Every structure is written in structure tokens, then in C-alpha cells.
Amino acid sequence: RALTIGLIPGDGIGKEVIPAGRRVLEALPASLGLKFDFVDLNAGWETFEKTGVALPEETVQTLQSCNGGLFGAVSSPTTAVKGYSSPIVALRKRLALYANVRPVKTVATAKKPIDMVIVRENTEDLYVKEEKTYETPEGKVAEAIKRISEKASTNIAAMAGEIALRRQKIRASGAPSIHKGPLVTVTHKSNVLSQTDGLFRTASKAALADPKFSSVKVEEQIVDSMVYKLFRQPEAYDVIVAPNLYGDILSDGAAALVGSLGLVPSANVGKTFALGEPCHGSAPDIQGQGISNPIATIRSAALMLEFLDEEEAAAKIYAAVDANLEEGKYVSPDLGGTAKTEEVLQDILRRL
Amino acid sequence: RALTIGLIPGDGIGKEVIPAGRRVLEALPASLGLKFDFVDLNAGWETFEKTGVALPEETVQTLQSCNGGLFGAVSSPTTAVKGYSSPIVALRKRLALYANVRPVKTVATAKKPIDMVIVRENTEDLYVKEEKTYETPEGKVAEAIKRISEKASTNIAAMAGEIALRRQKIRASGAPSIHKGPLVTVTHKSNVLSQTDGLFRTASKAALADPKFSSVKVEEQIVDSMVYKLFRQPEAYDVIVAPNLYGDILSDGAAALVGSLGLVPSANVGKTFALGEPCHGSAPDIQGQGISNPIATIRSAALMLEFLDEEEAAAKIYAAVDANLEEGKYVSPDLGGTAKTEEVLQDILRRL
Numbered sequence: 224r225a226l227t228i229g230l231i232p233g234d235g236i237g238k239e240v241i242p243a244g245r246r247v248l249e250a251l252p253a254s255l256g257l258k259f260d261f262v263d264l265n266a267g268w269e270t271f272e273k274t275g276v277a278l279p280e281e282t283v284q285t286l287q288s289c290n291g292g293l294f295g296a297v298s299s300p301t302t303a304v305k306g307y308s309s310p311i312v313a314l315r316k317r318l319a320l321y322a323n324v325r326p327v328k329t330v331a332t333a334k335k336p337i338d339m340v341i342v343r344e345n346t347e348d349l350y351v352k353e354e355k356t357y358e359t360p361e362g363k364v365a366e367a368i369k370r371i372s373e374k375a376s377t378n379i380a381a382m383a384g385e386i387a388l389r390r391q392k393i394r395a396s397g398a399p400s401i402h403k404g405p406l407v408t409v410t411h412k413s414n415v416l417s418q419t420d421g422l423f424r425t426a427s428k429a430a431l432a433d434p435k436f437s438s439v440k441v442e443e444q445i446v447d448s449m450v451y452k453l454f455r456q457p458e459a460y461d462v463i464v465a466p467n468l469y470g471d472i473l474s475d476g477a478a479a480l481v482g483s484l485g486l487v488p489s490a491n492v493g494k495t496f497a498l499g500e501p502c503h504g505s506a507p508d509i510q511g512q513g514i515s516n517p518i519a520t521i522r523s524a525a526l527m528l529e530f531l532d533e534e535e536a537a538a539k540i541y542a543a544v545d546a547n548l549e550e551g552k553y554v555s556p557d558l559g560g561t562a563k564t565e566e567v568l569q570d571i572l573r574r575l
Numbered sequence: 576r577a578l579t580i581g582l583i584p585g586d587g588i589g590k591e592v593i594p595a596g597r598r599v600l601e602a603l604p605a606s607l608g609l610k611f612d613f614v615d616l617n618a619g620w621e622t623f624e625k626t627g628v629a630l631p632e633e634t635v636q637t638l639q640s641c642n643g644g645l646f647g648a649v650s651s652p653t654t655a656v657k658g659y660s661s662p663i664v665a666l667r668k669r670l671a672l673y674a675n676v677r678p679v680k681t682v683a684t685a686k687k688p689i690d691m692v693i694v695r696e697n698t699e700d701l702y703v704k705e706e707k708t709y710e711t712p713e714g715k716v717a718e719a720i721k722r723i724s725e726k727a728s729t730n731i732a733a734m735a736g737e738i739a740l741r742r743q744k745i746r747a748s749g750a751p752s753i754h755k756g757p758l759v760t761v762t763h764k765s766n767v768l769s770q771t772d773g774l775f776r777t778a779s780k781a782a783l784a785d786p787k788f789s790s791v792k793v794e795e796q797i798v799d800s801m802v803y804k805l806f807r808q809p810e811a812y813d814v815i816v817a818p819n820l821y822g823d824i825l826s827d828g829a830a831a832l833v834g835s836l837g838l839v840p841s842a843n844v845g846k847t848f849a850l851g852e853p854c855h856g857s858a859p860d861i862q863g864q865g866i867s868n869p870i871a872t873i874r875s876a877a878l879m880l881e882f883l884d885e886e887e888a889a890a891k892i893y894a895a896v897d898a899n900l901e902e903g904k905y906v907s908p909d910l911g912g913t914a915k916t917e918e919v920l921q922d923i924l925r926r927l
């Protein structure tokens with residue numbers, strides 16, 4: 224099978240980790256029968272500075288003809304800049320990448336193992352970015368719209384249910400696990416936002432009431448309490464589904480539990496396309512030193528493959544990364560080690 | 576000085592902890608010259624079931640003639656119930672309690688000491704609860720308004736600055752501290768919400784640029800990154816200021832760091848009134864067993880006194896609670912002990 228993969232390094236360490244992701248894909252054993260064509264694409268702050276647009280139309284259109292992609296990270300200006308708008312937020316909408324899937328997992332040998340997936344709605348909520356500002360006698364007032372639809376909530380909850388079932392299947396095949404059965408935790412703030420988050424809640428629960436999810440236990444947590452529980456008993460959670468903004472916050476929180484954002488991958492998933500994206504940012508403070516952790520991107524490449532139904536290839540990459548982490552010999556500075564990006568990459572490549 | 580204090584136990588363990596708060600106030604040494612008059616007031620789910628309103632007008636009006644109050648917790652229905660709306664959210668708006676102040680602190684002897692205050696805007700953001708739902712060919716869509724004003728953002732940032740200065744003054748008086756100088760961290764998500772959170776950001780920074788805050792260091796964090804940092808290096812934070820919803824989430828996250836929500840107080844603060852409120856909820860699961868932790872409420876009573884300029888009385892209560900925690904003999908179940916509410920209370924009373 225030939226897969227065309229768009230590569231968007233973006234800014235900062237995006238330029239260091241995306242090449243690492245590419246090299247891992249290229250190094251997959253020939254026996255898997257995969258052939259990759261890579262297309263280099265632009266987006267981000269540097270692109271904006273050069274061309275006046277953060278997300279060139281060409282990038283969107285080329286991606287539309289790709290099977291998947293890898294997105295690095297982009298720097299955002301600290302103050303609002305006319306015409307600039309986050310390219311990743313725009314891409315998610317333009318390509319209808321309705322789910323943002325973020326697995327957060329310790330290695331099996333960890334003292335306090337955690338193994339959860341945050342399934343974040345990826346197209347609406349406050350991310351519709353419909354804002355306005357007006358003057359009043361008491362100063363400026365700004366408003367933003369938080370939009371929640373039955374359709375998107377239903378789709379994301381169904382995705383969460385599917386992922387819970389898939390994880391259960393892998394566990395049933397004998398993989399060691401801290402979870403007994405599939406669990407989906409629906410996160411919202413419907414005690415305050417009875418209509419918007421209320422709709423997310425009822426649509427999610429309705430979707431998960433489908434007979435195909437009958438083996439999946441469904442619970443709910445108010446978002447503030449969810450953050451509390453995430454830190455008090457992270458081992459209890461299997462799949463967490465949340466509207467866009469809560470999902471954004473929860474996934475950074477969960478990342479803190481495994482020691483570094485540099486370990487946590489994500490995939491922006493549509494019906495026929497998946498865009499891998501490390502959870503970390505462009506980290507201008509360490510850019511150019513060759514010390515960024517490539518693992519989040521390498522795992523994002525695997526996650527992308529999972530959603531392109533190449534589970535065997537994905538499993539190979541996960542295993543190589545886990546082996547690197549379990550040995551703990553080539554460890555990047557974000558995890559307290561001294562290994563360079565290239566050393567971590569080489570160690571993972573030789574384990575493939 | 577005579578202080579009239581409204582008591583609103585609400586539901587669940589609110590009924591167990593508010594009386595404990597009252598008894599601590601009553602037991603303050605006569606030498607402080609404080610005399611308390613208590614007024615019992617209703618609000619919450621039980622009140623709604625009995626009377627059809629969750630926040631009786633009488634409660635609001637009586638509180639308006641009080642100096643301060645203590646609010647326990649209320650149970651919310653899990654599905655939207657016509658006519659029911661959270662009384663604490665309504666009270667904050669009705670009484671113009673524009674700041675929600677939440678100190679999160681370990682005892683001085685803790686291995687990893689933390690000492691921060693979360694200053695949460697308390698009247699606007701998504702808590703304006705302006706929502707609507709409409710039908711589309713693809714199903715229901717709901718929208719909520721997130722409103723941020725220059726005025727409220729300026730006021731809350733100024734409050735954060737004042738608190739940072741006050742904390743620095745206490746430190747300068749020789750109290751042991753993990754902080755070198757006053758620091759305010761402004762939290763927002765202006766990389767996505769450039770107008771609303773952008774306004775919070777610029778108004779906060781402008782307020783903190785006032786010469787009276789010249790000794791206060793001002794930093795900023797995007798909310799997702801803030802949650803990450805909160806868990807990775809909580810000791811670094813002194814005062815965190817945030818819009819309403821982020822403040823809600825961050826304070827539960829911070830509470831997780833000190834072991835239990837049962838320890839974390841808050842005060843809803845207006846120009847001339849303060850309402851103490853434990854950060855925990857009504858906890859129906861443990862209600863009636865006499866095992867709820869009264870410390871969050873007792874500390875909330877102290878915090879209320881602080882904002883009524885009774886700092887000496889507040890300090891006495893804090894010291895008694897810290898002594899209880901440091902000894903670790905009477906410890907409630909949420910912290911892994913077996914002490915009853917009454918035993919923890921008695922221990923604190925005898926230390927006053």
C-alpha cells in the first residue's frame with residue numbers, strides 16, 4: 224500500500240521533530256508492504272511573516288489529496304496580529320478532522336501505571352472563534368460564542384466508544400492492562416451550562432447507549448472535578464471524551480502525569496484522513512540545540528497509522544518507543560536525561 | 576466590633592461543615608473584641624424542592640445587610656430542571672462578589688511545599704449563562720456566550736496585585752516562605768480567543784502595570800500550559816489570576832496537589848462583603864456519617880475575616896488549623912485518617 228503523507232514542520236522544534244517522525248516511517252520493515260511518499264508543506268508563524276498567511280491554501284489542498292500528515296508545532300504571536308490565526312485550528316476545521324485523540328500512557332513497568340485516551344471534539348466549542356468587541360460607558364466588552372452541536376457531540380462520543388472497544392479487544396488479546404473493562408467518562412460543565420454542555424452530555428450519552436457499546440461502562444464528570452480526579456486517581460480512567468476546550472486542558476493535565484509533554488502524541492482524525500501532531504508546542508527556548516524529544520512526534524506517526532488502519536505498523540513503532548523508554552539509556556533533557564534528539568531517534572530506529 | 580454573618584449550609588455535607596465554621600468563629604478569644612450575630616439562611620436543591628426557588632429572595636436581601644457569610648455547598652440535579660439554577664452562581668452576581676479567592680497551601684513542614692492563591696473572576700465569562708438552543712436539519716445546536724469585560728478584568732487583576740503585595744508584606748515580616756518576591760501569573764487562552772481572552776490579558780497587564788505594583792513580577796500562561804505547569808512545578812506559583820471558568824478548573828487542580836478538596840477554602844469577595852465557601856461540593860455519598868472534613872470551611876471563615884479586615888482573628892484560625900494538620904493526630908478520611916468531623920473540630924477549637 225502506498226501512503227502519501229504531508230509534512231508540516233511549522234516553527235521552532237517542529238522543524239526538528241517532524242524529520243524524526245519521517246525517518247521512523249521510512250525505516251519500517253519492508254515486510255509490512257508500506258511505501259511512503261512525503262510532501263513538504265508550509266504553515267505557521269514563519270510562513271505568515273514571509274507570505275502574510277499562516278495557512279497557505281496550497282497546504283490545505285495538497286493535504287486533501289494525501290492519506291495522512293504530520294504537523295509539528297507553530298509559534299503564536301503573544302499579541303493579536305491582524306490576519307494571523309492559528310493554522311492548526313483552521314486545518315482541523317477545513318479538513319473536518321472532527322476528533323483529536325490523545326493517548327496518555329506510562330510504560331508498563333511504571334510504578335504508578337496510567338493508560339488513558341483523551342478524545343477531544345475538534346471543530347466547535349469556543350474554537351469556532353466567533354468573537355466581537357464593543358465599547359460601553361464602562362470600557363470594552365468582548366464576547367465569544369461557544370457552540371455545541373448534537374451532531375458533533377454524537378460523532379465524538381461514538382468515536383470514544385469505538386476506541387474503548389478497540390482498547391478492550393487489544394487487552395482481551397492478552398496485553399497487560401490496568402483496566403478491567405471498557406469505560407468512557409463524559410466530561411462537561413452542565414451544572415452551569417445546561418444548554419450547551421447539557422447538549423454535549425445528553426448527545427454523548429445517547430450515542431453511547433447504542434447496543435454496540437453495551438459492554439462499555441459510561442460515567443460522567445464535571446470538568447473541574449475531572450481535573451481533580453485526573454490527578455488524584457489517574458489510573459481509574461480509560462477513555463475520556465470532552466468538548467474541544469476541556470479536551471485541550473485535560474490533555475495537557477494528563478501529559479503532566481507522564482512526566483513530559485514531549486512524550487504525548489495526538490491525532491486529528493477525519494473520516495478518511497489522519498493528521499499526527501505532538502501535544503507539545505514549538506518551544507522556541509530550546510530550538511536549534513538538537514535536544515527536543517522526538518517521541519511525541521514518533522508516537523503521533525504511529526497513531527496516524529492506526530487511524531489509517533495500519534495497526535501492525537503502528538504497533539511496531541509503539542514497541543520500539545516503549546523499549547527505548549523502558550531501558551532509559553537515551554533520555555532527552557525534558558525527562559531529566561542528556562540525550563540529543565538524534566540519539567533518541569537512532570535508538571528507536573535500531574529497535575524497529 | 577459586631578459582625579453579622581449569614582449562614583447558608585445548603586445541601587449534603589454543607590449542613591455538617593457550616594456549623595463547624597460557626598463554632599470556630601464563636602470560640603475566638605474575647606481579647607479580639609469581635610462579637611458575632613449569626614443568621615440562618617436557605618438556598619440549594621432542598622430549598623428548591625420545598626419552595627420552587629433555589630435562591631430565595633429573602634436570602635439575598637438578608638445577606639445584603641450582613642457583613643459576611645458562609646456558604647456550604649449545594650447539590651445540583653444531573654439533568655436540567657426547569658426553574659432550577661445554581662444559587663451560588665446567582666449569589667455571586669447578585670451581591671457583586673467580583674472575586675473568588677482560593678488559597679492553596681501545604682503546611683510549612685510538607686516535603687514539597689506549595690503556597691499559591693488562585694484569584695478567579697467571579698461574575699462573567701461563560702457564567703453569564705446566556706444560552707440558546709435551535710434546531711437545524713442536522714439536529715440541535717446550542718450556543719453560550721462567553722463575556723469578558725475590561726472593567727471586571729481590570730478589577731480582578733488589581734485584586735490579584737493587592738493580594739500579591741499583602742502576601743509579600745507577611746513574608747517580609749519574617750514568615751517562612753518558598754517565594755522570593757511577589758509574582759502574578761495571568762492565565763488565558765488568547766492564542767485562540769484573541770478578543771475575549773485577549774481583552775482579559777491586556778486589561779490584566781494594564782492593571783498590573785500600575786506603579787503601586789512595580790515590585791510585582793507579572794507573567795502569563797496559556798490555560799492548558801498552566802494546568803501542565805501547575806502539576807509539574809506548583810511551587811513556582813504565587814498568585815494566579817484567571818477568568819471565571821479557567822479559575823474554576825485551576826482551583827480544583829491545585830486542590831488535588833494538597834491532598835484533598837476538603838482542605839481548600841475560598842472567599843467570594845465584593846467591595847464591602849465576603850462570603851466564605853469551601854471548594855468542595857455537597858458530597859452526598861458521605862453525608863450523614865459525620866466524617867466530612869470541616870477544615871475547608873474553617874479556613875473559609877478565616878478568609879472571610881481577612882477580607883473584613885480582621886487579619887488577627889484570621890491568623891489565629893489559620894494557625895490552629897495548621898497545628899492540627901502538622902500534628903496529624905485528628906485526620907479525616909479524605910486525608911486517609913479516621914477522625915470524625917467533630918473530633919477534627921474539637922482539636923482545632925482547643926488550639927484557638
Ligand SMILES: CC(C)[C@H](C(=O)O)[C@@H](O)C(=O)O
Nearest residue numbers: 309311312471502766767799
Ligand atoms: C496551539 C493551540 C491553538 C492548540 C489548541 O488549543 O488546540 C494546542 O494547545 C493544542 O492542544 O493542540
Ligand SMILES: CC(C)[C@H](C(=O)O)[C@@H](O)C(=O)O
Nearest residue numbers: 414415447661663664823854
Ligand atoms: C457548583 C458550581 C456551580 C461551582 C462553580 O462552577 O463555580 C463550583 O464548581 C465552584 O467552584 O464553586
